[in-house]
Amino acid sequence: MSVIKPALEHPNLITHLLGANNYCWIYYRNGDKKLLAKPISYLQDELPGFIRTHKSVLINPIYARTLTAPPRQKMAGEIQLESGLIFPVSRRRWNEVAEALDHRLAADAEKASAAVTFTISSTKKAPSENVSKQSILLVTDDPSCEPIVTKMMSQRWPQYRLQIAEQSNQLPDHLAGISAEELPTLILLDARTTTVERLQTLQRLKRDPYLCRIPVILFVTPADTLISDGYKRQANSVISLQDGQLSFVQTIERVCRFWLQTASLPSLPKPSLTNK
Missing domain, CATH: 3.40.50.2300 (Response regulator)
Incomplete structure (x- = not known):
């Protein structure tokens, strides 16, 4: 726990996590990454605000840029981060991911409404x-x-x-x-x-x-x-x-x-x- 706790101490600095069997890579906004000997399911419980888009992908929603629906049935969708990285969104998780990002955008819009000017x-x-x-x-x-x-x-x-x-x-x-x-x-x-x-x-x-x-x-x-x-x-x-x-x-x-x-x-x- 001495290694895991410091790695998760500042979740706002984490952009995403990628799981590999019983290990998981944590990626930070500054480009750093750390490998932890824990499965992604364990880290998902430790990071309740993050969104599981795929069995091996956990996303920090504050870095989500776009969400693209599956082009056709039986295909995965995609989520793109502000860094340009694109990850799959599995079909069975699509509605859950879309709803989670929907709520996050609504909250962001309320916070920004007084400060942001809409331009056309x-x-x-x-x-x-x-x-x-x-x-x-x-x-x-x-x-x-x-x-x-x-x-x-x-x-x-x-x-x-x-x-x-x-x-x-x-x-x-x-x-x-x-x-x-x-x-x-x-x-x-x-x-x-x-x-x-x-x-x-x-x-x-x-x-x-x-x-x-x-x-x-x-x-x-x-x-x-x-x-x-x-x-x-x-x-x-x-x-x-x-x-x-x-x-x-x-x-x-x-x-x-x-x-x-x-x-x-x-x-x-x-x-x-x-x-x-």
């Missing part, structure tokens, strides 16, 4: 363009799609201004604090990689009495659990997509064609003081 990039406007033009908000961490989507939107729906954001943690707080005229007409949430964050954002948007009327379209990888999770959190539509820039842009075009040309969109009430 906008397509360029001509000086004479009406500043009150209605907008479409696309949330995606795939920057390569931005120029193609922007071009497509400007050609087919020039009356709408495209806004793009990479992160969505602060989106509900940002939208709750602006006027009804500034709210987006449609929100497109790309959850193909940053799954947990997008699902948490979707849930917060739909629970807000001021924002819940905005149609939210969720894009996910083809996985039954993700589709169910999206509708459970009241997405207006959940669309499963394989990776691919062209497929993503074409799907956005079809979505906009329906929501902007066929569907009747609700008018949004002005926020009450409690929404501010």
Whole structure:
């Protein structure tokens, strides 16, 4: 115990643990690592805040960056740490891991809401363009799609201004604090990689009495659990997509064609003081 106790004394400095039979490697944020003669199950009990993503992998959730759903049934998902390392998430542990990270992100969002400013990039406007033009908000961490989507939107729906954001943690707080005229007409949430964050954002948007009327379209990888999770959190539509820039842009075009040309969109009430 004299070796194990000091190794676990500062759990916030540990990024992950990898088990190998009755031994376990502990990896630290500064690059150091230690080998302990204990199985990973023992160390999981000693580190209750850590998440077991696989039989041989234990993750410190504060270093988790993205969670990617299994691309198809009977395949594992993936979790990526801020260091860039990627580890598998077994199918039987997927729901448990997603829920644990969901709760962690919710707590982080509450702590950061007063300090973090949500930023949205906008397509360029001509000086004479009406500043009150209605907008479409696309949330995606795939920057390569931005120029193609922007071009497509400007050609087919020039009356709408495209806004793009990479992160969505602060989106509900940002939208709750602006006027009804500034709210987006449609929100497109790309959850193909940053799954947990997008699902948490979707849930917060739909629970807000001021924002819940905005149609939210969720894009996910083809996985039954993700589709169910999206509708459970009241997405207006959940669309499963394989990776691919062209497929993503074409799907956005079809979505906009329906929501902007066929569907009747609700008018949004002005926020009450409690929404501010």
